[in-house]
Amino acid sequence: MSVNAPRSVTELQAIVRDNERVHVVGNGSKTALHNAHDGAASAELSGMTGIIEYQPSEYTVTLRAGTPVRDLAAALSQQGQYLPCDPLMGASATIGGTVACNLAGSRRYRYGGVRDFILGAEVVDGLGRAFRVGGKVVKNAAGFDLSKFLVGSLGRYAIMTELTFKVFPDAPSFRSLRLDYGPLEEALRAVYFINQSAFELDALDLIPGARGWSLLARLAGYDETLPQRVERFSSAMARETAPLDIEELADSGSLWNPLADLAGGCLVKVALSPKQIPAFEAALAGARRRYSVGGNVAWVATDEVDALDAALQKLALTGLCLRGAVKSAVIGEPIDNVLAQRVKQVLDPYNKFM
Template identity: 60%
Template sequence: MNANVPASIGELQALVKAHDRIHVVGNGSKPALHHGAGDAALAGAGGFCGIIEYQPQEFTLTAGAGTPVSVIAAELKRHGQYLPFDPLLPNSSTIGGTVAANLSGARRYRYGGIRDFILGARVVDGLGRAFRVGGKVVKNAAGFDLSKFLVGSLGHYAIMTELTFKVFPEPPQHRALRLRYAALPDILDAVYYLNQNIYELDALEFAPADAGWSLLLCLAGFEDTLPSRILALQESLRADTAGLDGGEGDDVNAAWQPLAGLTGDYLVKVALAPKQIPGLDARVSHLKRRYSIGGNLAWVATDDLKMLDALLLEQGLRGLCIRGAASSPLLGMPLEVSLAARVKQVLDPMNKFV
């Protein structure tokens, strides 16, 4: 993609003012988000790259929207910290793209998603106005919280140039546990059991496996207590759920990579609640899929996007396609329009952002 890459906010403002239709692109790591852009001018975020302010003591980090997630993660790691919302594509995406598409990984399970960690942003809107939303401290209740609104906004309301997040100390150690279950209902029972239990899991994922289903759990904490915690977890799952076999394994990375092995032309994120999984799964049992963050998010790979679109609509679900040549990345139920349209009317009245 040949994008204009404004080097400054001024250049970005000029770009917005000069074009009728503008589409924002970061690293292009989620190609499906860009197919519908048509002839719109492409605005690259690469000019807004780099960490602007990071104060480990404050648990806050501010970076340009075009900063690769990997750069941020590496800098945080140097200070024993991390982004608890766990960006989904740590090696290929920019932080802006991660926010715009609201893409979290498995470890989001522990403390929350992007909306829970975004503190503020600088943006340029459809009228070319550059301004700030939210704040830069971990707690702030002044004004409307438009920074949260940007999460999942797909660049349709304003272009982010700078983002501020709350960050956390990273737990020193991680351990993973994998258990096999005969069928989906068994695994959902196990998830419900865990939902009402005291275990503070770092990640809770499940997916169909060779024989039956595989439940992947991850615990984080101190080295000297992790073994007993994981043992207790394992024992209670064995005693109180229908787990067949499995145990502690060297599976931390597998637990953290929800997209591994999801081959297919299109890859779709589906937002759902665990109780909606049986209905969906019965219809996608022929597809590669994985249920992430305790069954609150599904990843489905398909070659037939139309079918999935219709299915999601039928089930009252929404999907976002991030891989494949989708004409529109949004699937299933239409988005809310009443409130969102008012924001659009204010930030992008001429409908420039597509």
């Protein structure tokens, strides 16, 4: 497999034109996506980095796809802003890989996911054409919105070279709580209560423990109002959902990294709805896991990926393997769709990106 590290869009176009198969890599942090691409020329975007335009007053940022997510977060944070879809901070994860895999962290709960914050992109398609999709302003309804289509596209339709996002002001302070419940059903009832309440949480995760299930809840805002808000939230939860215990935790980045305790084994993302969790739990057979985004995303670490694949198929759910030696990164219910195939015919008719 030949490895190429283009430094420019023109170089990338040449790689796409000159090779029969091309496999795009950011920094290669999602190892499961890079198995089984023998014979393809690899195009590594780790050399195409940097923020091109960042205007805090516009709430927009444009950057090269190979930029590490960490660098983006640091630049935004200097201006008191953040990307609310909360890209997961792997050691070297790139923003392009984040979009291609549609990966968002726990803070996605508050304002939305990658699809909700992407505004536009520059891409190179399977014919080697370089073009722009979407726009650069926070609101745009002109033309087909192919920029959203790129979210989750796994590098199979076009290679992103530049991306534009909407960003928001970040909160100055945070407080985190753990609420302990007994069986899963009780913890889910608490999630449903929060869903119908006016409490605006920054993040809400659901984690299994030795004796039962816990909710992790985070509030964001001003120092002067947070104590009162935490108190109000806690007492409402105590009154309405009868937790066994409520404990305030030291707020930290690692507390809100849903993957923090999932090292080792094959790491899989599953999008599901809270009401699918009980059936998913029954099929999981004890793999390590955490439910993020109010129970809408499951992160699973397992050594038995075939069993997980079978469980997902039974429930008509799809999983995306990010780490581990798997034949296919997509497991469970296949993602083939006729509309996606039509787009493929236009952007990559010769299957360069497989």
